[in-house]
Amino acid sequence: MSLTAVLVVVVAAVLIGAFGIRVSRTTSDFYVASRTVSPLWNASAIGGEYLSAASFLGVAGLILSFGADMLWLPVGWTGGYLVLLVLVSAPLRRSGAYTLPDFAEARLESMAVRRTASVLVVLIGWLYLMPQFQSAGLVLRTITGAPVWVGGLLVAVVVAVNVLSGGMRSITFVQAFQYWLKLTALAVPLVFLLMAWKADGAPGLSAVDAATWETPLSGGKEYGLYSTYSLILATFLGTMGLPHVLVRFYTNPDGRAARRTTLVVLTLLGAFYLLPALYGWLGRLYVPDVARADTVVLSLPERMVGGTLGDLLTALVTAGAFAAFLSTSSGLTVSVAGVIAQDLLKGGVRSFRIATLMAVVVPLALALALWSRALPVADVVGLAFAVAASSFCPLLVLGIWWRRLSTTGALAGLFVGGGLACGAVLVTIVGGPREGVAGALLAQPAAWTVPIAFTVMVSVSFLTPHRVPPGVARTMVRLHTPEDLDLDRGDWRPRSS
Amino acid sequence: MSPIDQPDNLPDRRAEPRAGRRLPLVRPDAPRRVSVTSPRTAAARRPRYPATREIDEQTHLGEVYMRSLVRTQFRLAIFVCTVLACVVGGLPLLFLIVPELREVDVLGVPLAWAVLGGLIYPGFVAGAWLYVRHAERNERHFADLVERR
Numbered sequence: 001m002s003l004t005a006v007l008v009v010v011v012a013a014v015l016i017g018a019f020g021i022r023v024s025r026t027t028s029d030f031y032v033a034s035r036t037v038s039p040l041w042n043a044s045a046i047g048g049e050y051l052s053a054a055s056f057l058g059v060a061g062l063i064l065s066f067g068a069d070m071l072w073l074p075v076g077w078t079g080g081y082l083v084l085l086v087l088v089s090a091p092l093r094r095s096g097a098y099t100l101p102d103f104a105e106a107r108l109e110s111m112a113v114r115r116t117a118s119v120l121v122v123l124i125g126w127l128y129l130m131p132q133f134q135s136a137g138l139v140l141r142t143i144t145g146a147p148v149w150v151g152g153l154l155v156a157v158v159v160a161v162n163v164l165s166g167g168m169r170s171i172t173f174v175q176a177f178q179y180w181l182k183l184t185a186l187a188v189p190l191v192f193l194l195m196a197w198k199a200d201g202a203p204g205l206s207a208v209d210a211a212t213w214e215t216p217l218s219g220g221k222e223y224g225l226y227s228t229y230s231l232i233l234a235t236f237l238g239t240m241g242l243p244h245v246l247v248r249f250y251t252n253p254d255g256r257a258a259r260r261t262t263l264v265v266l267t268l269l270g271a272f273y274l275l276p277a278l279y280g281w282l283g284r285l286y287v288p289d290v291a292r293a294d295t296v297v298l299s300l301p302e303r304m305v306g307g308t309l310g311d312l313l314t315a316l317v318t319a320g321a322f323a324a325f326l327s328t329s330s331g332l333t334v335s336v337a338g339v340i341a342q343d344l345l346k347g348g349v350r351s352f353r354i355a356t357l358m359a360v361v362v363p364l365a366l367a368l369a370l371w372s373r374a375l376p377v378a379d380v381v382g383l384a385f386a387v388a389a390s391s392f393c394p395l396l397v398l399g400i401w402w403r404r405l406s407t408t409g410a411l412a413g414l415f416v417g418g419g420l421a422c423g424a425v426l427v428t429i430v431g432g433p434r435e436g437v438a439g440a441l442l443a444q445p446a447a448w449t450v451p452i453a454f455t456v457m458v459s460v461s462f463l464t465p466h467r468v469p470p471g472v473a474r475t476m477v478r479l480h481t482p483e484d485l486d487l488d489r490g491d492w493r494p495r496s497s
Numbered sequence: 498m499s500p501i502d503q504p505d506n507l508p509d510r511r512a513e514p515r516a517g518r519r520l521p522l523v524r525p526d527a528p529r530r531v532s533v534t535s536p537r538t539a540a541a542r543r544p545r546y547p548a549t550r551e552i553d554e555q556t557h558l559g560e561v562y563m564r565s566l567v568r569t570q571f572r573l574a575i576f577v578c579t580v581l582a583c584v585v586g587g588l589p590l591l592f593l594i595v596p597e598l599r600e601v602d603v604l605g606v607p608l609a610w611a612v613l614g615g616l617i618y619p620g621f622v623a624g625a626w627l628y629v630r631h632a633e634r635n636e637r638h639f640a641d642l643v644e645r646r
Contacts, residue, residue: 072613078618081625082581083581086573086628087574214610216609228589229586259632260629270619473555485644488553
């Protein structure tokens with residue numbers, strides 16, 4: 001039955017992709033439809049694209065394994081939008097930038113910064129896509145016993161076909177629907193699970209678990225306090241640097257709407273993230289022995305409810321999981337392929353096709369090559385956040401609020417911050433987790449890479465005041481003044497539109 | 498910094514008070530009479546530029562307007578971020594320093610789970626709502642300021 005659910009979701013995605021070409025023409029994608037999309041729809045679409053396998057499966061799995069300290073992960077993934085709201089959302093929309101490289105170019109008037117930003121977008125996108133494919137393999141293996149590469153390949157092919165046909169890419173309505181599907185697919189089974197738990201006499205955790213697992217900073221991982229703070233920094237500051245999130249802000253009509261949309265996103269994510277913690281807790285109670293913690297969400301309905309109802313609920317959860325893989329992967333692939341085609345290849349339709357394949361094949365190959373030492377999905381996604389937090393967060397925050405940011409400073413900060421974070425990620429992913437202080441520093445790099453990136457960007461900017469872009473005053477008018485004021489905002493337009 | 502705080506950046510609109518007309522002397526020891534006029538009369542008669550034009554032409558005054566907007570919005574953003582950092586950064590520290598808190602239950606749920614698994618999310622939303630209200634108010638004030646004639 002779960003297999004049927006997977007097939008339904010996949011076929012629906014392909015059909016939407018096929019028909020979407022026509023729909024997306026008539027509703028004219030981001031550019032016109034966007035102007036009439038209400039904040040609720042827009043926010044649902046952001047939520048649909050944002051809630052990936054890491055949120056749907058990974059958070060509950062990590063909570064099951066490591067306990068209360070992991071509650072910070074969903075908190076950070078939600079709170080990141082609060083930071084994004086106050087520091088970035090309205091000015092970013094007003095900049096008119098469609099992608100992060102666009103913003104870099106608009107603000108710093110430099111192609112070098114634009115290209116560096118493009119490379120970082122691609123790296124973050126790949127890092128984010130890899131665990132999505134791995135989880136797809138894991139889920140398909142859990143429900144059918146198929147080899148792990150099947151699920152990854154399935155998602156990769158569906159996403160590539162969809163993106164190439166131009167369907168899925170930008171239909172706000174479809175992405176918005178995905179959010180509500182994911183919410184339902186976790187919430188409905190949870191109601192039944194809680195009823196089963198109640199009928200079971202509402203048991204509590206064992207005394208050992210209550211003393212260690214359930215209490216913060218008392219077990220699970222080494223260097224708990226450092227890891228907690230590093231995780232908080234990475235998630236709160238990394239959200240604003242995710243390539244697929246930024247594109248969605250363009251669909252707001254103006255800066256004010258961008259703020260209101262972010263407010264609704266916070267509400268929707270808050271509602272969603274109430275659920276995985278409960279799954280983790282129930283998992284600790286009923287399936288502490290699960291082979292791969294990432295599958296806890298899938299195994300609970302069968303274990304606790306059982307029978308036909310259990311099968312139905314498992315099918316629903318599986319459908320939600322595949323919706324999560326497909327929506328996030330599509331959003332990421334579109335963003336990554338767009339950047340590769342525009343900035344690293346020559347541009348045009350042919351380049352976009354090659355770029356789509358590059359965007360999908362590289363992370364798929366990585367996912368399969370690293371399968372044997374695959375880290376938990378939420379950990380890898382956490383690393384993508386760390387890279388974003390140490391490269392794009394300083395670029396955006398300083399670019400929006402500090403007029404003395406120089407081109408050289410931005411470039412140096414992106415290189416040093418992004419480089420250090422990518423290095424740490426590479427060592428952790430390829431070499432596997434390590435013991436001791438070095439292991440903790442590498443597994444959660446944000447606590448040192450983010451301050452270094454900010455310091456480098458600021459100090460190099462001070463040393464190179466002659467490289468401050470000449471149009472900065474006009475750009476500040478553009479970024480900060482409400483759109484209804486009749487002001488000269490310069491004539492920069494994003495190249496990707 | 499509002500434009501009023503920074504008279505240095507404003508164009509000098511103050512004209513010298515006109516010297517009073519001399520009156521014929523009635524008594525040699527009487528104090529000289531001067532007519533007192535408001536220094537603002539000259540300024541009031543000066544034709545005014547709309548502030549949007551000052552900003553477009555990037556005059557000193559226009560820059561002052563822009564800086565005041567950016568600074569107000571930045572202060573608001575930093576205020577929210579500071580509160581957030583205190584709450585979010587303080588919680589692990591609180592659990593570290595006061596280990597008894599780890600054992601406290603709220604309605605049968607451990608405190609850490611009640612806060613991190615539930616209560617913090619409405620907190621985020623409330624903070625975001627207050628921020629949006631304030632930021633929009635700041636923008637309205639700025640619009641009133643530059644569109645006033």
